[in-house]
Amino acid sequence: MSGDILLKIEDLRIEGRSGDTWSEIVKGVDLTLHRGEVLGLIGESGAGKSTVGLAAMGYARDGCRITGGTIEFDGIDLRRTSEAQRRGLRGKRIAYVAQSAAASFNPAHRLIDQYAEGPVTHGVMGRDKAEEDAIELYRRMQLPDPEGIGFRYPHQVSGGQLQRAMTAMAMACRPDLIIFDEPTTALDVTTQIEVLAAIRDIVRQFDTAAIYITHDLAVVAQAADRIKVLLRGEEVEEAETRAMLAAPREDYTKSLWAVRSFARPERTDSPGAALVSVQGVSAAYGKVPVLEDVSFDLHPGRTMAVVGESGSGKSTTARVITGLLPPSAGTVLFEGSPLPPALKSRTRDQLRQVQMIYQMADTALNPKLRLRELIGRPAQMYLGLRGRALEARVRDLLALIELEPDTYIDRLPGELSGGQKQRIGIARALAAEPKLIICDEVTSALDQIVQEGILKLLTRLQDELGLSYMFITHDIATVRAIADDVVVMQKGRVVDKGPKAQIFAPPHEPYTELLLSSVPEMDPDWLTGLLERRAAQG
Amino acid sequence: MGFAATVTLGLAGLFALAWVIRAGGRAVLTGQSRSLVNDMPLTAAFGLLVILIYAIVAIAAPVLAPFPEREIVGSQFQAWNAEHPLGTDRIGRDMLSRLIYGARNTVGIAFATTALAFVVGSILGLWAALTGGWLDQLLSRFVDALMAIPALIFSLLLLTIFGTSVLSLILVIAAVDATRVFRLARSVAQGIVVMDYIEAAKLRGEGAWFLIRREILPNAMAPLVAEFGLRFCFVFLSISSLSFLGLGIKPPTADWGSMVRDNATLITFGDVTPLLPAGCIALLTVAVNFVVDWQLHRASGLKEG
Secondary structure: OOOOEEEEEEEEEEEEEEOOEEEEEEEEEEEEEEOOOEEEEEOOOOOOHHHHHHHOOOOOOOOEEEEEEEEEEOOEEOOOOOHHHHHHHEOOOEEEEOOOHHHHOOOOOOHHHHHHHHHHHOOOOOHHHHHHHHHHHHHHOOOOOHHHHOOOOHHHOOHHHHHHHHHHHHHOOOOOEEEEEOOOOOOOHHHHHHHHHHHHHHHHHOOOEEEEEEOOHHHHHHHOOEEEEEEOOEEEEEEEHHHHHHOOOOHHHHHHHHHHHOOOOOOOOOOOOOOEEEEEEEEEEOOEEEEEEEEEEEOOOOEEEEEOOOOOOHHHHHHHHHOOOOOOEEEEEEOOEEOOOOHHHOOHHHHHHEEEEOOOHHHHOOOOOOHHHHHHHHHHHHHOOOHHHHHHHHHHHHHHOOOOHHHHOOOOHHHOOHHHHHHHHHHHHHHOOOOEEEEEOOOOOOOHHHHHHHHHHHHHHHHHHOOEEEEEEOOHHHHHHHOOEEEEEEOOEEEEEEEHHHHHOOOOOHHHHHHHHOOOOOOOOHHHHHHHHHHHHO | OOHHHHHHHHHHHHHHHHHHHHHHHHHHOOHHHHHHHHOOOHHHHHHHHHHHHHHHHHHOHHHHOOOOOOOOOOOOOOOOOOOOOOOEOOOOOEHHHHHHHHHHHHHHHHHHHHHHHHHHHHHHHHHHHHHOHHHHHHHHHHHHHHHHOOHHHHHHHHHHHHOOOHHHHHHHHHHHHHHHHHHHHHHHHHHHOOOHHHHHHHHHOOOHHHHHHHHHHHHHHHHHHHHHHHHHHHHHHHHHHHHHOOOOOOOOOOOHHHHHHHOHHHHHHOOOOOHHHHHHHHHHHHHHHHHHHHHHHHHOOOOOO
16 A cells, blocks of 8 residues: 555656557656545646546557556556456446546446446445445435436436436445546536536545546636646646636646636627517427527627527527528518528528538538638629639638638648637638628637637627627626627527626526526635525525 | 469569559659559559550450451361460350450440449439438339349340340449449438538528539548449449340340350360450459549548648
8 A cells, every 4th residue: 555645647658649650649747646635637628638537547548558657556556457457446446437428328228227237247236235325326416316217218317417327327336536537518507517516525425536637627626626737748737726726837727717818898889770680589390399489689790699508599599590490480680671581582692691600610611622612612602703813812711710821721621620620610601791690609619728719810800890790609708708798598588688798797587697607617615605505595 | 384373473464563653653743643643552553554454455446456356257166376366256256356345345334334323323312312301202212112123133124125225235224223322322411411511501502413512422422432343343243144144235246244154165175265254354343443442541531631
């Protein structure tokens, strides 16, 4: 035994393969974890967080290999043990909770069967005992109906509940260490709170050590005792949570904060006549109603944020405005005259006025077309540009989105980074010279620093070109940063709307209050305080 | 020196020639075509060379062949000699000349048939997947019905109705094969039409033809190209079967499939001549698939740039 230290990683080096060449993706990371301690591991994607997390189990993904350093778990050197010995540890003494519980559970088995698998194979307890234990843990994870929920299949349980069931499953053998890999990233803010609170409580109750991997500093601040910041496979800094939040040492760590502080200056001028007016719109997919009596106005040169949790009808509203989903009732006015409900009956000019940017730039750009054609096509189609004029326009647009035209014009989307792809999505929308751009969760799939770049670009373009944005998001921080007006949606209805200042100032509608108060803050006591306040209100 | 040694030597010679041409290409070419040659495996160079040779032979058949295609120029079943390098067939026509003309007939027909099947099948398949609804139902169920009839019997039926000209042979086999291509193209495209970039193009107001041509087809190319290589071989087989049944390429015209059958008796005497046309088919099939594999590798984006 090595005293109080549970996990000690020294000079860990991991290589990843791309094509035929191996390159180092983790470059000498040290990590020490004491019993019962929670370490937050943060960084943008590609920083090597998950790779380090998995290495703590002595595991390397396909296409990766551990090339150097030592991984010592409770006195056992995981790099020298046999695979059989490591398998004996995994699940029993070291457990793993994946980002997407929905994708990690086997859809063909009931939750409790999957729960019992670990303890039974490791010989920790018998099947009957495991089931009793499962119910007890489900109760502690505050799952509804703890006696019955285990007998459901994964698809019969909501995402937040699945994530909690998965944490309970990781707890089954009472491991010494749990690795949480972005456990709340895929969840709505309101659900994120519940899962975060449940994870924090259970880890404390059993005095389990944990590595909590995330890119969201505010989330990790609630759960972790210490935080380690990674950048491109190297450690930037490590400190106690409070110390780091109060005084980050390195510039990179500070930049992680700065994202949240980006804000566009308030507009003071009064808005003009409505550019788009949605009036009493209801819509349904087949017989399932998704929108009910949605009305709001969108003003020229302004940004309107539409917020709400998933399934609230935000994207469906966008589909009605673009004409993809004709409404069952109500109309959409564009500059005072009604837009034909169906896409096919709209004129080319009506189509040109409303452009869309998608969440996943990967699927929104045809991977086989070069940027020249991707961006050029709308300009060719709507504005009739040909030959030289077209090429000049594409080059202007590339320059506008801050990409060097000569370098990028003949590239394929696969040769760009995530943030660059999203910029191409913006350029394609701009090529049509529209009045309204609908941004559907455009920053959700991006790292915070890249997000900030995109938001700044969008703001600059708005000021230069007088565009209007309809900004669909579930991220309240983004809304605070760039919105002029806010529409809050829940279950297909508009529950609150108005200028940003009015929405963000109390008194709030109950649902707006819930949404706003669920956004994690950079304060390690925030979650505790929030839960106390909510408990006090009953 | 035995026959097997000659064949082995010939193939090795072809590979060596392919290597030399590729090396030459790397030295001479620049830009776009240079990168094409750069990542070309030796098998693909070999395939291209073989296809090129077949194409030259097919086009220049009248010049290359020592004797006319249909004329009886000697006695029956002559052995290989100076005048007739590959001997003569069962009614005394020159084997080598018929082999050369066979490249023109068999390969030409097989290529035209496969190409036609792919153009029709993939365009309809992509269109059905893109449009969906009743059009998709109509086309798919019609194709299902056609596929339910055994292919050979169906071709026989159609050829009996329309007569056995080369044109109707091409059209009938293409129609039968297009059903398989339709199925493949449709299922591949169904995975593509749900992507956001298709929605974005629809929102832009693009028509169906543009969507099929520029947005869907480039992404569906890889499996279609792979299928092309396979189908091409199957078409050879269909033509040979039909010729065997007397409904394919009509007798005086040289066709590799029927040449095997006509001279099959020679095998019992230990003569390899009847296997030569079969060998020609085999070599071309392998060559086509080498090239297809290479294209597939490129199209799947594994070696981009």
